[in-house]
Amino acid sequence: MTAFMHKLRRFWLEEEIPRWFGASVFVIYLAGLVGVATVSGQVVRDRLLRGASAAVEQAVISFAASFSSAGAADAGEARRLREFGTALGARELRILAGDGTVIASIDASETGKKAAPRWAGSLNPRRLEVIDVPQEGHREALIVYRAPLRGEAEGSESGFRAGCLEFVTPAERAGTAGVEEWAAPLSVVLAGCGALLLMYRRLRGQMRGASRIARQLTTHAGRIETSLNALRVADEADGVAREWNELVSLVETLSAEVKRSQATAELSTALSQVSGGPLRTALNSLPDGLLFIVEGGTIEYANAAARRLLNIPEDGERAALDALSPESGGRACLDVVLGARQAGGGFESRAQVVDVPEADTHFRVRVLPQRGGDRGGTCVVMISDVSQQVKADRAREEFVSQVTHELRTPLTNIRAYTETLASGMFEDPKIVTECYNVITKETRRLARLIDDMLNMSQMSVGSIQLSVDEVDLKALLSEAVQDVRGLAEEKQIDLRVSLPAKLEPIRADKDKLNVVLNNLLGNALKYTLSGGSVVVGAQITGEQVMITVKDNGIGIAPKDQGKVFEKFARADDPYVKEQTGTGVGLYTAREIVRRHGGDIELMSAKGEGSTFIVRLPHEPSRAAV
Incomplete structure (x- = not known):
């Protein structure tokens, strides 16, 4: 409990503008809002009641003028009187003669009797009289309306004596005296509290930084x-x-x-002693170039990699930067170092990647100035070959772009055909079937792409697991061919399966092997021109299973055959560049086959087609033996 109270106290008091102050202002502001709302509601209610009172007065005058009974009211006049009283909520309603006799009343027991005078005013008014009756002596305050009857002002030829209509109703009108007077002061209070709250928020915002600085200093002192x-x-x-x-x-x-x-x-002390011994051997074995440059641009030390790159002589004499004449990549790296040199003889910090197009290499040059002390103009230069990293980054960017395209195309088709079906515009069964076929095909395409990406990710981290079981190879090949049959028919490619009459089952991961076949068949159809052919074959010889996918497509140049199985790699061919692809299909296929203990071989000639051969280990069954 003590700890909780301490935290609560800190929460309210720790800042320069305490939170309790803001909370108090907010409560006052909220109370002012409630007060203004209450007063405004009361004022509106009073104005509505005044309007309603005027309407009642007009209704009483009109009804009194319409009452024309010369003596006791007949049944029709009595009914009208009751209906009028009910409609306006009258507490008492009667017609009085000049001498106080009740001619008609909503209380039938009063009719014909003389009413006792209870309120001031005349029983023969010339115009409407309104009498306020206080609550004293009554259950509630009342308002009495007396309106003259038609013809009584100048005497009636029918002999009807002067009188009036007396209408009594509860005084529900609240007095407005003093209510409107509170509106202006409350508005001023509300405006003042609002301004104070805004000032508090602004002060807290300005002091927030100082509060946090003080808290950090206290916490980490x-x-x-x-x-x-x-x-x-x-x-x-x-x-x-x-x-x-x-x-x-x-x-x-x-x-x-x-x-x-x-x-x-x-x-400096360590490098001056590197003339021999294990330190020199260790630095010379580094793949990165290392230079230590002293004031004046003189190279005090360079390891073996730096000497080879910058063409620094091995005669032991200290070389000057300006006297070096390296070639190709070394020249570009040296230009970065010279560019970092300042007018006063020192060096500025610099990190730059240098491209050498003619050698297809990339170097990262880092200049690290050693400031302070008596070595203000010295620096350490590190030169690293980052060619593989740059190529991997570019391949990854291309992969992301290709995957985005590969995902967008089938999703666009699925959406278009789904909207077509949902519109209900087409009732032709053939069109509906075609839409469903396209959606199914594009869904399978998406599933294969996602499988490739998941398999590649699992293989990259070494988490891929094989679920090995007995697989009917003949059925598996037939299913794989059927999955791509639609693409073959679109390009008018002759897709055939050539299998022996009997193929015994093999042991493999059926799903992963299906990924391999889909990738090989997809590539064969993609890079085979219209009118070409793709043949799928398989045979089992002794302890080996051999699956072949042969096409007469564009083929692969010898210089590209070594890299088509690399991650994100694609052949350097204009036709290949025009085709969509992620560059992970063959990589995934080969890795899956290798996890089975086999491998994939490629035989191809440019312009003559390609043959991919999948070799898997096999244990002949006893029945086959």
Whole structure:
């Protein structure tokens, strides 16, 4: 409980503008809103009641003028009186003669009797009288309306004496005195509280950065020297916080400069002793080039890789940067180092990737200045061959682009044909069947692409698992051919299966082997021109299963045959570039076959077609033996 109260106290009081102040202003503001709403509602209600009172007055005058009975009211007049009283909610309603005799009333027991005078005013009014009767002596406050009867003002020739219509109703009108007077003060209070709340929000926003800085300093006071980064605050949008973070960065930079100055002295001492021994051997065995350049542009040390690349002589004399004359990639790397040299003799930090198109290589050159101390113009240069990384990045970008296209095309077709079916515009069974066939085909295409990507991902991390069981090879090949039959018919390609009369079952992962066959057949159909042929065959010889996919398509050039099985790789051929593909199909197929203990071979000639041979290990069954 004590810990909870401590956290609650910190929550309310820890900032420069305490949270309790903002909460109090908000409560006052909310109370003001409720007060203004209440007063506004009361004012509106009073105005509505005044309007309703005027309507009642007009209705009483009109009804009194329409009442024309000269003596006791007949049944029709009495009914009208009751209906009028019911419609307006009258508490009492009667017609009085000049002497107070009740001519008609909604209370039938009063008719013919003389009413006792209860309220002030005349029983022979010349115009409408409104009498407010207070609650004293009554259950509730009342309002009495007395309206003159038709013809009583100047005497009636029929002998009907003067009188009036007396209408009594509860006084529901609330007095408006004082209510509207509260509206203006409450509005002023509400506006003031709103302005105060806005000022509080602005002050909190301005002080948020300072509050977080103080909290960070308090929290990490014991380990500032070891972790300056812990002092950073998260709110970069706040000006104070941003300036504080820049100050922390400056202190970190100064600290790093001090450490670098110390390391420079140690490095210089170590390199001056590299004339022989295990350190020299270790540095020379590095695949990356390493240079230590002192003030004036003199190379104090270069390992074997740097000497080969920059053509630095081995005679032991210290070489100057300006005197070097390397070739090809070395020249480009040297230009980066020379470009980092400043007018005062020092070097600026630089990291740059250099492309050497003629050699199809790429180098990353990093210039690391050693500032501080008495070695202000020294630097360390590291040159790394990143050709494989650059090629992999480009292949990955191309793969993402191809996969995006491969996913978009079938999804677009599925959506188009689904909308066609949903529109109900076509009732022809042939058209409906064609739409379903296209949707099915594109769905299978998506499934194969996703299977390839999942298999490639699993193989990359080594998590792919084989579920080996007995497989009917003949049925598997027939199913695979049937899956791509539609594509073959579209391109008018003769797709055939050539199998021996009998093929005994093999042991393999049926689903993974189906992926291999789909990839090989898909490639064969894709790169075979219209009117060509693709033949699928299989045979079992002793302890080996051999599956062949042969086509008479465009073929593969000898220089590309070694890389078609690489991840993301595609042959350098204009026709191949025009076809969509991810470059992972053959890679996936070969890896799956190798997980089975076999391999895939390729025989091809440019313009004559290709044959892919899948070889898998096989244990003959006892029945076959």
